[in-house]
Amino acid sequence: MKGVAITGMGIISAIGRNSEETHTGLKKAISGIGLPEILATNHKDLPVGEIKLSNAELSELLHLPEGHCYTRAALLGACAISDLLKNTGYGEFPEETGFISGTSVGGIDLTEEHFYDYIDDPGTRRFIPAQHPGFTTEKIAEYFKISGLVTTISTACSSSANAIALGARMIRSGRLKRVIVGGTDCLTKFTINGFNSLKILSQSECRPFDNHREGLNLGEAAAYILLEAEDCINDKPVLGRITGYGNANDAYHQTASSETGEGAYLAITKAIAKAGISSTEIDYINAHGTGTINNDQSESVALKRIFGEWLPEFSSTKAYTGHTLGAAGAVEAVFSLMALQNDEIYPNLNFETEMQETGLRPVEILQKKVLKTVLSNSFGFGGNCTALIFQRDGL
Amino acid sequence: MGCKIYINGISNISPQTDSVFEDQAPLEYETNILPSLKQDYKSFIKPMMLRRMSSAVKMGIFCAKQALLEAEVTMPDAILVGTGQGCLQDTEKFLVNMLNTNEGLLSPTSFIQSTHNTVAGQIALDLKCQAYNMTFSQNAASFESALIDALLQIEEKEVKNILVGGVDEISPQFTGFQKLNAQIKDENLNNLDLFESNTPGTIVSETAAFFSLSSVKRATSYARLIDVQVLNILEPSDLTRRIERFLEKNEIAEVDLVILGKNGDNRYDRYYDEIQQGIFSDKCQLGYKNLVGDNNSVSSYALWLASKILKEKKIPEIFMLNALTCNKPEKILIYNQYLGRNHGLILLETCDF
Numbered sequence: 001m002k003g004v005a006i007t008g009m010g011i012i013s014a015i016g017r018n019s020e021e022t023h024t025g026l027k028k029a030i031s032g033i034g035l036p037e038i039l040a041t042n043h044k045d046l047p048v049g050e051i052k053l054s055n056a057e058l059s060e061l062l063h064l065p066e067g068h069c070y071t072r073a074a075l076l077g078a079c080a081i082s083d084l085l086k087n088t089g090y091g092e093f094p095e096e097t098g099f100i101s102g103t104s105v106g107g108i109d110l111t112e113e114h115f116y117d118y119i120d121d122p123g124t125r126r127f128i129p130a131q132h133p134g135f136t137t138e139k140i141a142e143y144f145k146i147s148g149l150v151t152t153i154s155t156a157c158s159s160s161a162n163a164i165a166l167g168a169r170m171i172r173s174g175r176l177k178r179v180i181v182g183g184t185d186c187l188t189k190f191t192i193n194g195f196n197s198l199k200i201l202s203q204s205e206c207r208p209f210d211n212h213r214e215g216l217n218l219g220e221a222a223a224y225i226l227l228e229a230e231d232c233i234n235d236k237p238v239l240g241r242i243t244g245y246g247n248a249n250d251a252y253h254q255t256a257s258s259e260t261g262e263g264a265y266l267a268i269t270k271a272i273a274k275a276g277i278s279s280t281e282i283d284y285i286n287a288h289g290t291g292t293i294n295n296d297q298s299e300s301v302a303l304k305r306i307f308g309e310w311l312p313e314f315s316s317t318k319a320y321t322g323h324t325l326g327a328a329g330a331v332e333a334v335f336s337l338m339a340l341q342n343d344e345i346y347p348n349l350n351f352e353t354e355m356q357e358t359g360l361r362p363v364e365i366l367q368k369k370v371l372k373t374v375l376s377n378s379f380g381f382g383g384n385c386t387a388l389i390f391q392r393d394g395l
Numbered sequence: 396m397g398c399k400i401y402i403n404g405i406s407n408i409s410p411q412t413d414s415v416f417e418d419q420a421p422l423e424y425e426t427n428i429l430p431s432l433k434q435d436y437k438s439f440i441k442p443m444m445l446r447r448m449s450s451a452v453k454m455g456i457f458c459a460k461q462a463l464l465e466a467e468v469t470m471p472d473a474i475l476v477g478t479g480q481g482c483l484q485d486t487e488k489f490l491v492n493m494l495n496t497n498e499g500l501l502s503p504t505s506f507i508q509s510t511h512n513t514v515a516g517q518i519a520l521d522l523k524c525q526a527y528n529m530t531f532s533q534n535a536a537s538f539e540s541a542l543i544d545a546l547l548q549i550e551e552k553e554v555k556n557i558l559v560g561g562v563d564e565i566s567p568q569f570t571g572f573q574k575l576n577a578q579i580k581d582e583n584l585n586n587l588d589l590f591e592s593n594t595p596g597t598i599v600s601e602t603a604a605f606f607s608l609s610s611v612k613r614a615t616s617y618a619r620l621i622d623v624q625v626l627n628i629l630e631p632s633d634l635t636r637r638i639e640r641f642l643e644k645n646e647i648a649e650v651d652l653v654i655l656g657k658n659g660d661n662r663y664d665r666y667y668d669e670i671q672q673g674i675f676s677d678k679c680q681l682g683y684k685n686l687v688g689d690n691n692s693v694s695s696y697a698l699w700l701a702s703k704i705l706k707e708k709k710i711p712e713i714f715m716l717n718a719l720t721c722n723k724p725e726k727i728l729i730y731n732q733y734l735g736r737n738h739g740l741i742l743l744e745t746c747d748f
Contacts, residue, residue, distance in 0.1 A: 042498045099627075104510065106532075108490070111569075115494060118572050125576045131569070132480050132691075133511065134534035138736065141627055150627035151540040154481065154511035154532035162529060169547050190486075193493045194506035249474070249519040249528040255507050266525055381507070382516025384528055 003243030003275070003391060004168040007236045008226035010084025011334045012076055013321045014049035014219055018083040023338050026346045027366060031320055033205045033217050039187045040113075046201055048187055049219025049322025051076065062143070069126045071107030072186035073222070074139035080222035081144060081180060088226055089236065098149040098176040099141050100167050101224075102159025102183030104326035104380075106133035106152075109188045136184065149176065154326065156380030157288075158247075159183050160223070161329025161388055165245035167227050177232050182224030182330035191325065192218055198255065206291030206323075208316035209300065209362050211353040216290040219322020223330035225337070240337045243373075244277070244389030246270025255381050256294050261302030263385035264288075264377065268306055271375065271387035281373050282312050282389075284345050286332045287362070288377040289316020290323050299377065300358040313369065315348035315362045329378035329386065336374040336390045343370050400549045401746060402617040404466030404607030406458040407699040408434055409687040410586075410600050416703050416711050421686050424586045427579050428565055429600035429688040440521075447504070448517075449484040451564035454603035455514035456521055459558055463522075465615075466607030472554035473527040474515050475544050476562065477537030479691020481511035483566040491568070514562055527554070535656075535733035536625040537561065538692045539741060543623050549610050560605030561695030573599060578734075580659075589659035589685035590716070597658035600688025604695035606702070612746055617702035618727075621645050621742040628736055631669045638670065638730070641740050650742070651721045652679040652710070654697045656731030658689045663735050670730070671716070679721040681714040694731040694739055701727045705745045 012018065014032025015025030025032065032049045039050060053061070058075040059068065062082070070078070085093070107130035117124040129135050137152040149170075153162045160183025167181035185191075195201050195218060202215035227242070248270060250263025257263065272279055288299055296316075303311055317335050324331050339345060348362035372392045379385045407413070410429040415421045422432075436445055436453050439460045445453065455476065463471065488505040510516075512530040519528050527548070531540035538561030545557045573579045580596035589598060608620065622645045629637060642650070653675045657667045671680055687696050704710055704724050725748075729741040 108486070112490060112494065115490065115568075118575055122575075125572075128572045128576045129578075132534060133532040134479060134537070134737070137533065138627065147626065147628045149625055151531060151533040151536060151543075151625060153530065155515075155528070155530050156510045156512055166529075166544065166547075169551070173547055173550055175543075175547070189493060189498060190490060193498050193501055194489065194503065194509070197501040197503035197506055247527045247529065249516070249525050251519045251523050251525045254513065254516060254520070263525065380512070381510045382512035382528075382530075383519055384512055384516065384530075 003241030004171045004227050005233055005238045006225050006240050006337060007228045007233060007238060008084045008088035009239060009334050009337055010080045010087065011223040011331060012051060012079045013221035013331055014051055015320050019087060026335065026338065029347055029349060029366060031205060031349055033322055041189050041192055043192055043196060046192065047205055047217045049217060050187055051220055069130055070139050071130050071136045072109050073103055073106060073184040074136045076186055076222035077140040077184035078143045081140065081224050084224050084226060093144055093146060094178065096148050096177065097146055098170060098179035099146045100151050100163040100179060100181045101137040102153045102163040102326045103133045103136055104154060104156050104159055104185050105188055105191055106136045107131050108190045109186055112189050155384040156382055157325050157328055158378040158380040158384045158386040159326035161378035161386040162247060164330060164333055164388060165247065165386060168242045168245060171227050171229050177229045179227050180224050181227060183327040184222035185324055185326040186220040187218060200292045202291060205350050206319050207350040208289035208291045208318050208348055209296050209355060209360060210351050211355045213291045213296060216292050217322040219324040221321055221324040221327045221331045223327060223334045225333060238393035240340045240390045241393055242388060243391045244271040244275030246274060246387045248385050250383035250385055252383060257298035257379060259298060261298040263383055264299055264302035264379055265305050267385040267387040268302065271389050275389040277373065279306055280310060282375045283371045284312055284339060284374045285314035286336050286374060286376040287314050287316045288379045290318055297357055300355060300360050304358055313345050313363050315346060317346055319349035332376045333388060336376045340371050340374055340390060340392050343368055345369055398550045399610060400546060400620045401609050401612045402606050402620060402702050403609045403613050404462040405617060405699050405702050406461035407604035407696055408454045408458055409602040409696055411686050415686060415713055418711050421713055425583055427583055427598045428570055429598060430565065431601045449482055449508060449564060450601055451482050451514050451562050452517050455560060455562045456518055458560055458603045458605035459518045462605040462607045463558060468556045468607050470522060470524055471526060471556045471558040473548055473557045474518055474524060475529050475541040475557065475559040476515040477531045477541040477692050478511060478514060478562050479532060479534045479537045480563050481532060482509050482513045483564055483569050485509040487566045487569050534737045535691050535731060536737035536739050538695045539623050539625045539739035542741065545608055546623060555610050557608040558605065559608055560603060561692030562603035563690040563692045564601045570599060586685055590657060590682065592659045593661050595660055595662050597660045597689045600690055602687055602690060602693050602696050604699045616746045618705040618743045619746050621744055624740045626738040629738060631666050634666055634669050635674050645742055647726060650726040650728045651724045652681060652727055654681045654701055654727060654729045656684060656694060657682045658684045666732050679719045680716040682716045683714055694729060697729045698741060701729055701743055
């Protein structure tokens with residue numbers, strides 16, 4: 001089946017401020033993980049994938065007036081979409097462009113900063129509505145003058161993957177001609193303390209799929225892609241096509257994944273069926289691979305159940321960017337598109353020893369390979385599992 | 396669109412009992428933050444589980460199960476939840492602990508339950524439902540967004556039964572902040588006087604309403620959902636044109652009544668004035684926020700009300716905003732916005748056609 005065309009992408013993460021820098025970082029295997037310098041946390045010893053630009057610097061890049069109330073996630077989102085816009089040839093987005101954004105915590109960064117100020121300092125009260133995910137999405141929409149269909153998906157770490165799938169369905173149904181899809185999440189004290197209380201943060205750089213992995217590193221990023229209906233493409237280059245998407249719920253535990261990887265298995269199976277391909281046609285898997293004991297075990301089992309002995313090359317790119325929560329699915333969609341365009345597989349950094357339970361070995365150094373079909377996984381709290389399939393244009 | 400999607404089961408929890416529909420006197424409140432009425436949660440949720448659950452999760456599971464029960468669906472093919480503010484209570488608990496201990500040792504329980512998809516996830520867990528599961532969190536357009544996903548699912552012909560709901564809870568400090576930026580009225584008032592208040596802000600509440608939707612019509616179906624649209628920003632002067640275009644697209648020449656999200660905020664009720672005095676001036680107009688308050692997913696209550704009206708073919712007087720009534724309600728338009736943003740249109744009709 002001819003999938004939905006992707007005609008633009010944009011990204012900002014710990015490995016680069018735009019698509020070009022990001023691609024260079026991926027190829028050179030440069031990790032963006034380091035200690036927090038901008039996030040005002042006491043956990044200065046916990047490594048994170050931080051974008052080394054303050055809110056003031058981001059605001060300047062975006063030419064925002066002083067006294068604005070953009071959340072950090074909105075600032076990052078606007079940067080990523082500016083990058084996207086630059087690469088599409090549109091001066092601004094045509095009227096009736098839709099916008100579907102994924103985020104997990106939205107603007108909680110402003111709530112945690114101003115929680116005790118609201119009562120006494122009326123000047124801070126403009127941040128009160130910023131907490132809720134829709135606010136961040138609206139700010140980004142406002143920046144690009146998008147006034148029609150604007151919505152937010154918040155399914156924890158699968159948020160932006162679900163935004164991409166929903167956008168593709170909107171185009172297919174004819175409801176939209178053009179839609180920006182993806183997600184944004186910034187580092188916050190709320191999330192770093194939350195994941196820390198769950199004892200799943202690694203004290204060192206994360207090591208996805210390694211037998212001695214100790215947990216994840218949080219990261220921050222925003223990434224978006226532009227989807228367009230066939231009659232809008234004209235002679236624009238098509239970066240790739242979304243041909244498959246699958247969403248399922250693990251229905252096992254609020255935060256932990258089942259040992260059998262049921263949710264992941266179902267999501268991937270649905271995505272493959274939707275794309276109308278066989279699992280053997282998948283050339284590369286960008287795994288969710290957070291580096292936690294639980295996720296990587298569960299995901300490995302799901303992959304083995306689907307691919308058996310014929311598991312294609314796979315890697316997790318979380319050791320580059322950290323786990324960017326609601327943005328992760330979109331970040332990895334951009335990485336998957338870069339992989340497809342350049343026939344490259346980006347390595348799973350910090351890997352040494354195969355997991356005892358499954359013995360899977362990810363790609364460890366940059367690999368050149370002709371790629372036609374890429375699978376990208378995103379799983380989250382609440383049992384939410386999503387898989388996306390991207391294929392080269394013109395297959 | 397042409398797809399057929401039926402409402403086969405409905406359930407809601409709000410600051411009012413369902414008997415307001417039977418012309419019983421409504422409950423009156425003198426505060427501006429209205430909690431939902433307590434339910435017999437134990438009848439649907441194990442007491443052990445119940446203790447740890449926030450209002451949103453309790454209300455969500457309870458309404459979900461009631462709606463499914465009425466539609467005689469044991470396992471839905473999709474679970475869709477709209478919640479603008481998500482699990483506020485657990486978010487507040489974790490955040491306050493974190494700030495008060497200056498990032499000290501924290502229990503993960505409230506963090507675990509703080510994510511916006513907790514309600515949809517807990518429903519899935521309760522039903523052991525591994526199907527498609529989605530949470531929308533777009534302020535006042537959250538529930539409408541979930542409905543659009545439901546329409547897409549039915550169009551794609553991949554599912555038969557869909558559980559969809561809207562839920563929002565209140566929490567002490569976070570909801571209280573809404574008093575500081577004029578979202579909640581300064582002065583306390585009786586909820587029944589909301590529409591005459593002529594001051595900024597509104598009264599807020601916690602509510603949930605869930606629906607069992609299906610591609611299959613039953614003898615007991617409530618209504619047929621025709622179409623849903625969300626628009627992020629528009630000027631009051633542009634509203635009529637957008638509504639006309641929406642009705643035209645669905646080949647609906649006229650609706651019989653409109654349900655409006657009027658909330659007594661004198662800065663933004665002009666959106667409703669525009670159509671009350673304009674295209675819908677000769678139609679029966681209903682309001683509901685003077686009874687159940689306002690919140691990000693309260694338009695799900697409006698859908699509950701529309702479903703009841705279409706099935707029972709009666710319009711309780713307490714909801715009427717004007718003197719016009721309608722003997723044969725067949726087509727209903729629901730319109731809602733909050734602070735001039737997140738405009739939602741829901742169009743539905745009787746199943747009798």
